Amino acid sequence: MTPTTLTFHKYQGTGNDFVMLDDRNRQFDEHDSRLVRHLCDRHLGIGADGLILLRSHPEYDFEMVYFNADGFLGSMCGNGSRCTVAFAHYLGVIQEKATFQATDGLHEAHIDADGLVHLRMQDVHGQQDVEGHGVFLDTGSPHLIRFMPTSSLVDLNVFAEGRAIRYSELFRDKGTNVNFVETPVAADQPWQVRTYERGVEDETMSCGTGVTAVALAASRRGAVSPVHLRTRGGDLRVSFDARPDGSFTSVYLTGPAVRVFGGAIAL
Numbered sequence: 486m487t488p489t490t491l492t493f494h495k496y497q498g499t500g501n502d503f504v505m506l507d508d509r510n511r512q513f514d515e516h517d518s519r520l521v522r523h524l525c526d527r528h529l530g531i532g533a534d535g536l537i538l539l540r541s542h543p544e545y546d547f548e549m550v551y552f553n554a555d556g557f558l559g560s561m562c563g564n565g566s567r568c569t570v571a572f573a574h575y576l577g578v579i580q581e582k583a584t585f586q587a588t589d590g591l592h593e594a595h596i597d598a599d600g601l602v603h604l605r606m607q608d609v610h611g612q613q614d615v616e617g618h619g620v621f622l623d624t625g626s627p628h629l630i631r632f633m634p635t636s637s638l639v640d641l642n643v644f645a646e647g648r649a650i651r652y653s654e655l656f657r658d659k660g661t662n663v664n665f666v667e668t669p670v671a672a673d674q675p676w677q678v679r680t681y682e683r684g685v686e687d688e689t690m691s692c693g694t695g696v697t698a699v700a701l702a703a704s705r706r707g708a709v710s711p712v713h714l715r716t717r718g719g720d721l722r723v724s725f726d727a728r729p730d731g732s733f734t735s736v737y738l739t740g741p742a743v744r745v746f747g748g749a750i751a752l
């Protein structure tokens with residue numbers, strides 16, 4: 486008997502990588518967490534930080550359905566959204582502009598001539614100081630930001646430190662992503678960011694909602710829009726309007742989204 490195969494595409498946005506599926510015919514079983522885990526497995530499957538379904542939508546260009554590598558539906562994924570926009574362009578679903586549905590609501594995006602994807606995030610309403618931990622924001626996904634001393638980030642055990650915070654009593658019920666940030670010594674240098682992601686349960690090369698949260702939190706430390714941020718996987722830019730009430734509007738996450746390869750895998 487010929488084994489069932491699944492056609493896939495692999496995309497990455499500053500090293501944050503995703504298995505992308507064209508599911509406009511809605512044949513993928515989104516309740517099959519075992520299959521999602523298998524496809525994201527870096528030894529036995531394709532390997533990725535998450536899996537994304539691109540589905541048709543009755544009102545907008547498409548719908549994005551995002552799964553963490555643990556097999557379960559995730560919250561908003563910034564880099565994944567940028568990759569989905571690039572994937573939709575590759576499939577011919579969109580041209581340069583897109584309006585699409587994600588788990589946290591409606592988003593707009595566009596691709597410029599250099600291939601950079603500009604993604605409009607949801608407005609963010611304030612931030613919370615968490616004593617002994619850092620600053621907490623929700624940018625479609627929950628993020629704790631911990632500002633670190635200069636030159637301390639390179640040797641930091643992000644897995645151990647991030648996991649301890651993510652499973653601490655304060656965050657155990659809902660979990661949080663944890664971002665460790667090094668403030669630049671000069672205004673023209675980028676903010677260095679390393680992130681422990683829930684759902685992946687490890688450090689990832691980059692996190693789009695994470696750098697967005699970092700940029701907004703850094704605005705209280707002198708960062709001016711647009712903020713240049715550097716992750717282990719590459720550079721991203723976040724622009725925003727800061728409001729007098731502490732909220733942020735016109736929040737955009739900008740960076741590359743690249744198709745790495747495509748193929749078919751036996752199931």
